[in-house]
Amino acid sequence: MTQQINREIHLASRPRGWPTLDNFRLVETPMPEPAEGQVLVRNLYMSVDPYMRGRMNAARSYAPPYEVGRVMYGGAVGRVVASRTPSLSVGDVVLSGKGWREYFVSDGSNLERIEPRAPLSYYLGVLGMPGMTAYVGLYDLAQPKPGETVFVSAASGAVGGVAGQLARIRGCRVIGSVGSAEKLRHVRDDLGFDAAFNYRETSPEQALAELAPDGIDVYFDNVGGDHLQAAIGAMRLYGRITLCGMISGYNATAPEPGPNNLMLMVTRRLSMRGFIVSDHGDRQAAFREEVGGYLREGRLVVRETIIDGIERAPEAFLALLRGDHLGKLSLRLSGRAV
Amino acid sequence: MTQQINREIHLASRPRGWPTLDNFRLVETPMPEPAEGQVLVRNLYMSVDPYMRGRMNAARSYAPPYEVGRVMYGGAVGRVVASRTPSLSVGDVVLSGKGWREYFVSDGSNLERIEPRAPLSYYLGVLGMPGMTAYVGLYDLAQPKPGETVFVSAASGAVGGVAGQLARIRGCRVIGSVGSAEKLRHVRDDLGFDAAFNYRETSPEQALAELAPDGIDVYFDNVGGDHLQAAIGAMRLYGRITLCGMISGYNATAPEPGPNNLMLMVTRRLSMRGFIVSDHGDRQAAFREEVGGYLREGRLVVRETIIDGIERAPEAFLALLRGDHLGKLSLRLSGRAV
Numbered sequence: 001m002t003q004q005i006n007r008e009i010h011l012a013s014r015p016r017g018w019p020t021l022d023n024f025r026l027v028e029t030p031m032p033e034p035a036e037g038q039v040l041v042r043n044l045y046m047s048v049d050p051y052m053r054g055r056m057n058a059a060r061s062y063a064p065p066y067e068v069g070r071v072m073y074g075g076a077v078g079r080v081v082a083s084r085t086p087s088l089s090v091g092d093v094v095l096s097g098k099g100w101r102e103y104f105v106s107d108g109s110n111l112e113r114i115e116p117r118a119p120l121s122y123y124l125g126v127l128g129m130p131g132m133t134a135y136v137g138l139y140d141l142a143q144p145k146p147g148e149t150v151f152v153s154a155a156s157g158a159v160g161g162v163a164g165q166l167a168r169i170r171g172c173r174v175i176g177s178v179g180s181a182e183k184l185r186h187v188r189d190d191l192g193f194d195a196a197f198n199y200r201e202t203s204p205e206q207a208l209a210e211l212a213p214d215g216i217d218v219y220f221d222n223v224g225g226d227h228l229q230a231a232i233g234a235m236r237l238y239g240r241i242t243l244c245g246m247i248s249g250y251n252a253t254a255p256e257p258g259p260n261n262l263m264l265m266v267t268r269r270l271s272m273r274g275f276i277v278s279d280h281g282d283r284q285a286a287f288r289e290e291v292g293g294y295l296r297e298g299r300l301v302v303r304e305t306i307i308d309g310i311e312r313a314p315e316a317f318l319a320l321l322r323g324d325h326l327g328k329l330s331l332r333l334s335g336r337a338v
Numbered sequence: 339m340t341q342q343i344n345r346e347i348h349l350a351s352r353p354r355g356w357p358t359l360d361n362f363r364l365v366e367t368p369m370p371e372p373a374e375g376q377v378l379v380r381n382l383y384m385s386v387d388p389y390m391r392g393r394m395n396a397a398r399s400y401a402p403p404y405e406v407g408r409v410m411y412g413g414a415v416g417r418v419v420a421s422r423t424p425s426l427s428v429g430d431v432v433l434s435g436k437g438w439r440e441y442f443v444s445d446g447s448n449l450e451r452i453e454p455r456a457p458l459s460y461y462l463g464v465l466g467m468p469g470m471t472a473y474v475g476l477y478d479l480a481q482p483k484p485g486e487t488v489f490v491s492a493a494s495g496a497v498g499g500v501a502g503q504l505a506r507i508r509g510c511r512v513i514g515s516v517g518s519a520e521k522l523r524h525v526r527d528d529l530g531f532d533a534a535f536n537y538r539e540t541s542p543e544q545a546l547a548e549l550a551p552d553g554i555d556v557y558f559d560n561v562g563g564d565h566l567q568a569a570i571g572a573m574r575l576y577g578r579i580t581l582c583g584m585i586s587g588y589n590a591t592a593p594e595p596g597p598n599n600l601m602l603m604v605t606r607r608l609s610m611r612g613f614i615v616s617d618h619g620d621r622q623a624a625f626r627e628e629v630g631g632y633l634r635e636g637r638l639v640v641r642e643t644i645i646d647g648i649e650r651a652p653e654a655f656l657a658l659l660r661g662d663h664l665g666k667l668s669l670r671l672s673g674r675a676v
Contacts, residue, residue: 054605062605224600246601257595262562263584265612267392267400272610274603 006031008101009313011066015056018251019321023056024072024314032105040082040105041094046310046331047075047124048317049158050222053250062276072313073099075129077120088113095123100313102333118295125328126295126302127288130158133277135287137242138163138220139170140280141273144240146171148217151208151234153227155196156183156303158328159244162291163220164193165300172218175211177204177227179323186326190301204230215239224248229259235270243274251321303327309334344369346439347651349404353394356589357659361394362410362652370443378420378443379432384648384669385413385462386655387496388560391588400614410651411437413467415458426451433461438651440671456633463666464633464640465626468496471615473625475580476501476558477508478618479611484509486555489546489572491565493534494521494641496666497582500629501558502531503638510556513549515542515565517661524664528639542568553577562586567597573608581612589659641665647672 005028012025034040052074055066066072076099080092087108088094094111098104118127125131137159144150150167154160155176164187167174176187176196187193197207204227208216217239219231224246231241249256264270294300305325307316313331320329343366350363372378390412393404404410414437418430425446426432432449436442456465463469475497482488488505492498493514502525505512514525514534525531535545542565546554555577557569562584569579587594602608632638643663645654651669658667 062607228600229596243600243603245604249601255598258567258597258600260593260596262566262581262596263587265581265610266583266614268612269400269614269617270612272603274606274608276604276607279607 004031005029006101006103007310008071009310010071011056011068013068014058015251017253019053019056019318021314021318024317026311032103034082034084034105037085038105038107039080039085039088039111040103041078041096041098041111042081042103043076043078043096043098043101043333045077045121045124045306046100046313046333047128048313048320048329048331049074049130050245050247050250050320052317053247053321071099071101073097075099075124077114077123078104093120095128100310102310117292121304121306121328121330121332122295122302124330125158125304126162126300127292129277130328131162131291132280132284132287133159133244134162134166134220135291136277136280136283137244137275138166138218140283141275142218142220142240142242144170144172144218147173149173149175149212149215149236150218150220151175151177151212151216151231152193152220152222153177153199153204153231154222154247154323155187155193156191156326157222157323160220160222161187161191161303161327162300165191166291166294167218167220168192168194169294169299175208175216177207177223183326186303190303192301199227205233208234218242220244222247225256229261232259232261232264232270235264235268237268239268239270241270241272243272247321305329306332308332342369343367344439344441345648346409347648348409349394349406351406352396353589355591357391357394357656359652359656362655364649370441372420372422372443375423376443376445377418377423377426377449378441379416379434379436379449380419380441381414381416381434381436381439381671383415383459383462383644384438384651384671385467386651386658386667386669387412387468388583388585388588388658390655391585391659409437409439411435413437413462415452415461416442431458433466438648440648455630459642459644459666459668459670460633460640462668463496463642464500464638465630467615468666469500469629470618470622470625471582472497472500472504472558473629474615474618474621475582475613476504476556478621479613480556480558480578480580482508482510482556485511487511487513487550487553487574488556488558489513489515489550489554489569490531490558490560491515491537491542491569492560492585492661493525493529493531494664495560495661498558498560499525499529499641499665500638503529503632504629505556505558506530506532507632507637513546513554515545515561521664524641528641530639537565543571546572556580558582560585563594567599570597570599570602570608573602573606575606577606577608579608579610581610585659643667644670646670 152164195211215236225248490502514531533549553574563586
């Protein structure tokens, strides 16, 4: 029997400060019908990522904000379940940015067909946007050299966990910052970081003084705030800071003061660079090739948290912002029959 | 009759906050005698520069601090008045870092002999360290493209005035920030800036909103503080910030909060880079050639303030920190007979 209902998560209202479940709404819509030239895709996994918090605000950032009453866009892996175009066939696996919904139709122009060589959820994590963010931000922008010391914040997260491991593969000493004892154990014991600290127990400034007494050469920043200030203070000459995100400020209702030690940027000849991975599409093939190779060789440890059911996406997203989980957090959509 | 006395300015004590005349001492020492292999140099001009404030503190920065009871080092142009080495002759003009003194001896290893093609004082300004700072910081690091908008703070100063004119020569629209009505007139009417504002009357944030409503592409920062925050806020996508110095904080007794909008570094893909011109010695020949050419072609306007007498160096330096003067500030040492 054919399912007639599609379910989506819409932005119900814009949060001020921390989001709540009230900011989201589960909406049932009629099952979309592919027109001539279109496919119908059933999502299998969908991603929740920190950047989504920024799009819940009204202000345009690097992408338009989510619209109230419309679907939450974002990365998803799906399977073509009906095709009225020769370019895609039933059964094809596709990556899209169509986000928090069970089904959608598309003319295929914004779909990437993939030949899976790994679990499908990996294409939202280590082989997807977060992994490529780590790859581009670390290898292309910070360019760590063997023997250098690399500091990564949010080190057990989807981006930080890959960035730290890529730094290790490059022959660097890697220090991570995390927010719980469990994460501390994980990045040291599972991911192979050389050292790590729990910033809820030890300030980044104090921890870096202890764990990197000779300073750091690279900081991969996912956090901002006191982490960024401490990293600047610990930087060695010619150090590089890659700014990937600043989750410490995403739910602030007023701007927080920035680092008070920027004069060190001059005296130590530091550089700091922000980036958005979507600018670096030309690096995707190299990324999949290189990081895919590390995966197959067993040189990269992948940790995921998978939550079942689209209806749990809002609570999963709130947990993500609180930092409740290890590794990449994704939703698995129940395999209801079409 | 031979002068038997040399005069030097020593650091008498380290300031806390703004320096005062008490922090300096004019000291008479015996005229130094060149040994075999040495020259005796009489300084003709000596430089006072903002970076010297940093060296008055005890902490090591990119160079060792001045020592209490020892001479204030810095750029100077002098003439060889006695030589016991074949490598330099009496009459040769030399650039040194020997600083605030009338005479010194040297084995020549840290002297640069110059063939003057411009007034000697220019070798402390537009053709010296400040000019090269502007050249490297703007052309090599920020790399402005024709048609881009460039913002320069401390725009009437030794570095800012050159940086702004170099940006104009590169075909950019140039906006300057200054601290007085006279400087405002100067950078607009004499230096040819497209627009300028007096930050004591209009905040940098407001001024940039009015003068660069479509944003800026490059910020050449000599100031830090609210100028830096405003520049980040006004940056267009892929904007570049060159950090040359942060004079707004040099006399602070406690660290001031940094810019509260660094997340824009990510969303707008900005880069920020600090530098010290002495790292870029390999660019000196190209700098002298290119900027010397602009000077001879009359494409660069040079403004200097020259103060006579080594004994006035401390008051000149304090005036420099207050921003009392236009253009490069240098001391001319009285031509007493040897």
